[in-house]
Amino acid sequence: MDVRVSDNGARTAPVAGNAHTISGLIPGLVWAFHIHDDGSAEQLPVDKPVASNHEGWRWLHLDLANVQTRHWLGSMDLPSAGLATLLTDNPHQQLHFGESLIHGVFADLLRNIDGASNDIGHLHFMMTDRLLISGRHHALSSVQCAREQIERGACRLPHVAALLELIVEHLADGIDDATDRLAIELDQVEDGLAEGSPNSARQKLSGNRRIAVRLHRQLSGLRALFHRLERQNIDALPPKLRIAVGKLAQRLDDLDHAVLELRERGHRLQEELSQLLTEESNRHLGILSILTVLFLPPTLVTGFFGMNVKGMPLNANETDVFWATALLIASPFVVYFIMRRIGMFKSRRTP
Structure with a gap:
């Protein structure tokens, strides 16, 4: 029996389809890897046709902002449910699985020239026991880190589920790094408040609280997906599609607790900042009142004479x-x- 889980708890129709073979020139292909049966990876050229007959399995990463890529996906003989997930514009995180197919959408940090940013993008994917197709509209951090690790030969991927676990691990690492950066900036805000300079801390604190809220929203949705998946009968999946759900859920739980602590810390700093700004405003009003009282008698004398x-x-x-x-x-x-x-x-x- 197929089960499909999304971050809002909705269930949809069952999934149909098995592993499918892809060959030929693929438009919008960002990178491609052929994973051998021993777990070693071989990078495939993106400007040459992909062979259909092969041992092992493959990872194809696509640019979904490319119109030709979307047309190519629509023309391929892929499971309709997985294809719909790849092409959906729904921003909600979701995770669906059936007897021979797993597909979903994960929120991830965008990647720029300097590395991971604090902005959120979405990774769309579908995988069978011999194929994982992922796609994005903007460069994402987790898949790029997974690619770099595979290129270095720093890991072996015995099955396709190991790749999805690697991507989620790097997604968690990216959030962990963002949490560290957020903690450092909150330390700077706290130092500024301790020195009595609230104006310099006001804008930075507002941005940090917004980042903490977005990270918590991203993590809470992802945690819910894996916890729901943990409660389902994933043992019915083929061994190559069984994800280490418990380990990933535990990692995401720990990260979410850290983000919640930073969010509460930001809230407390916001209260302290508001108090300092109120005191400063009261001091200014006090000085203005004193000046008004001091200049009132000369005004009275001038008006009288x-x-x-x-x-x-x-x-x-x-x-x-x-x-x-x-x-x-x-x-x-x-x-x-x-x-x-x-x-x-x-x-x-x-x-």
């Missing part, structure tokens, strides 16, 4: 202007002396 009516004091002699000026200058000092007497300028000791 500026009235053009008869009988105004200090309006009879030419020297009265000096007395009015002295009163204008002395009035803020009188207010300042009164404010000091009532303790408005006492320094506040921080507890």
Whole structure:
């Protein structure tokens, strides 16, 4: 009985189809490997036709943003369920398996010139016991790391499920590295807050909290897929398609706990930042209030002597202007002396 699991828990129709053979020139082929029965890998040229008869199994990685690739996939005799997963635009993570086919969509970190970034892309794949076809719209970190490890000869892949496990392991490594970078940046934010400079930490903290939320969303969906798969009867799969679900789920659980801790830490730092910004705003308002009070008496004096009516004091002699000026200058000092007497300028000791 076929079982199909997605990250929203939905079940769909059964999967049909067995291992299929692919040959000829493949448009949009990013790389291809032929894996021999002993687990050793041989890289195939992407600009030459792929032979149909072979021992072992193959990994084909495609550029799904290439229109010709999508047309080629549609023309191939592939299982309809696996083909639909490769071509879907649904951004939800999903994992489906049947008697002879596993296919799904995993969220992964995008890869740029400098390495893995914090942006999220999606890896589409389908695999039988002799073929794994993966595809992406943008360069992804986990499959690139798996490719580099295979090219170095640092691993042997006895069966196709070992390749999927390797990709998920590198996916987890990428998230682990992103978590380390996030922890370092949060340390810098915390140092800035301890030094009393919240403005420099505000923008960085907002970006870090957004990254932590996206990483947790990615991990929680992936964890749910493997935990649901763990509860299913995967022993019905052929041995070459049996994934080490328990080990991968445990690794993802540990990573998600670390990301949750960083998210909570970011939340606490955000509260501390808000408190510091509030205190700074209150200090500015306090200074503005003091200046307003100090300049209020001169404004009152200027307004009083500026009235053009008869009988105004200090309006009879030419020297009265000096007395009015002295009163204008002395009035803020009188207010300042009164404010000091009532303790408005006492320094506040921080507890």
